[in-house]
Amino acid sequence: LGWLVALPIPVMIAFAPDWNWIVAATVLLGVNQGLCWSMTQTSKLDLTRADQRGVVIGLNEFAGYVGVALAGIITGYAATLLGPRVGLLGFGLVVISLGLFLSTFSVRDTLPWAHVEAKSAVAAAPLSTWQVFTLMSWRDRRLAAISQAGLVEKFVDALVWVIYPVFLFSRGLSLPEIGWVVGMYGVVWGGSQLLTGPLSDKVGRHWPNVSGMWISGAGVAMMMLGEGMAWWSLSAAVSGVGMALLYPNLSAAVADIAAPAWRGSAIGIYRFWRDLGYAIGAFGFALTANLAGQIEAAFWFVAAAMLVSGLLLLVWGEETRPL
Numbered sequence: 001l002g003w004l005v006a007l008p009i010p011v012m013i014a015f016a017p018d019w020n021w022i023v024a025a026t027v028l029l030g031v032n033q034g035l036c037w038s039m040t041q042t043s044k045l046d047l048t049r050a051d052q053r054g055v056v057i058g059l060n061e062f063a064g065y066v067g068v069a070l071a072g073i074i075t076g077y078a079a080t081l082l083g084p085r086v087g088l089l090g091f092g093l094v095v096i097s098l099g100l101f102l103s104t105f106s107v108r109d110t111l112p113w114a115h116v117e118a119k120s121a122v123a124a125a126p127l128s129t130w131q132v133f134t135l136m137s138w139r140d141r142r143l144a145a146i147s148q149a150g151l152v153e154k155f156v157d158a159l160v161w162v163i164y165p166v167f168l169f170s171r172g173l174s175l176p177e178i179g180w181v182v183g184m185y186g187v188v189w190g191g192s193q194l195l196t197g198p199l200s201d202k203v204g205r206h207w208p209n210v211s212g213m214w215i216s217g218a219g220v221a222m223m224m225l226g227e228g229m230a231w232w233s234l235s236a237a238v239s240g241v242g243m244a245l246l247y248p249n250l251s252a253a254v255a256d257i258a259a260p261a262w263r264g265s266a267i268g269i270y271r272f273w274r275d276l277g278y279a280i281g282a283f284g285f286a287l288t289a290n291l292a293g294q295i296e297a298a299f300w301f302v303a304a305a306m307l308v309s310g311l312l313l314l315v316w317g318e319e320t321r322p323l
Contacts, residue, residue: 002035003100010092014085030275036099037064038271042264045255046110046117050322051201053255057248058197062190065247069186071095076179118260132265136254136273143257143266145316147273149213150250152309154277155302156216156239159285160185163298167223168232170295177229184233188240189247197248204321205253208245210314216242217306224299250274256320281305 005028012025041060048056071091078087127135136143160182168178200208219239223232251267258266284305285298 002032002039003096003103005035006032006096007093007100010089010096013092014089033275034268034271036103038268040064041251041271042267043110045263045267046114050256053252054197054200054205054249054321056197057251057255058193058195058200061197061248062193065186065190065193067190069183069190072186073176073179073183076176076183080175114260114264127262127265129265129269132258132262133269136266136269140257141316142318142320143254143270145313146209146250146253147270149209149246149309149313149317150270150274151277151280152305153213153216153243153246153250154274155281155284155305156220156243158278158281159220159298159302160236160239162282163285163289163295164223164236167295167299171227173229181229181232181236185236185240185243188237189243190240192241192244193248196244197252200249200252200321204319205249205256206317206319208249209253209317210310212242212245212247212249213306213310213313214242215239215245217303217310218242220299220306221303224296253317253320256322 009025009028009032012021012028016022016025041057044056044060045053075088075091078091081087082090136147138144164182164185165178168181173181196208196212216239219235219237219242222235222238226232226235251270254266254270255263281302285301288301289295289298291297
């Protein structure tokens with residue numbers, strides 16, 4: 001269903017007669033993400049043991065964000081060689097059609113595994129969606145700390161996908177060069193999760209999450225402290241390392257705390273807060289850049305937000321890895 005929703009998106013973007021079509025396509029993309037990407041994570045948690053959550057979510061996010069990085073590089077070349085409309089339309093239709101085919105013919109429902117785990121786990125009182133929402137948002141300090149960290153770390157994502165290309169283009173980089181810098185963030189982020197996910201299964205979630213917030217924010221600040229494609233690529237890579245430390249392990253921490261009977265709801269609500277960070281972050285750094293009169297202010301806003309959020313996670317959060 002998620003891939004069916006996504007199917008018209010490339011056409012809507014490529015042939016949009018006005019900005020409203022772009023907004024509508026973005027809404028469909030959000031529905032696709034909720035149905036497809038969120039469910040891949042929930043399904044894999046249904047199939048894994050408690051001591052494997054870090055490695056499993058790390059593998060899931062590795063696959064997803066290496067794909068994002070490769071897409072950034074490929075679309076940069078495709079837009080240069082074929083033009084933005086034809087290049088992006090063709091690439092989008094191929095990827096979405098392939099996803100629709102694979103999900104239709106090679107994916108099995110994992111809900112029966114979740115039911116088996118719930119029966120074998122310590123009995124827990126059933127919770128409504130609202131009860132889980134309040135736990136994730138404020139009633140449980142540990143889960144609230146994770147939710148706010150997830151929200152703020154998306155400021156970095158929004159900055160990379162929206163502001164980095166504008167900033168780099170203003171500094172004279174070509175479209176393929178911008179694709180490589182932005183892609184470096186995704187490649188390092190995705191690839192490093194093959195290590196950081198299993199790491200949290202051994203040393204715990206708390207310190208990888210806290211340090212990841214600070215390292216990723218430091219990479220954003222580094223963008224302002226040097227010049228040249230090599231420096232900007234290094235800065236993007238530093239942010240990618242930080243994101244790899246926190247991204248799979250925030251989700252793993254939620255899964256550690258949540259009971260199997262309401263784990264899917266908890267993951268979904270965590271992702272609601274996390275992905276809301278795209279909108280809040282974009283509004284925040286756009287307002288900051290507008291008030292300051294320069295785009296560089298957006299970078300400092302995001303770096304400061306990551307520092308403060310990491311401090312909140314340090315104080316409010318705690319270790320959740322099962323012993």
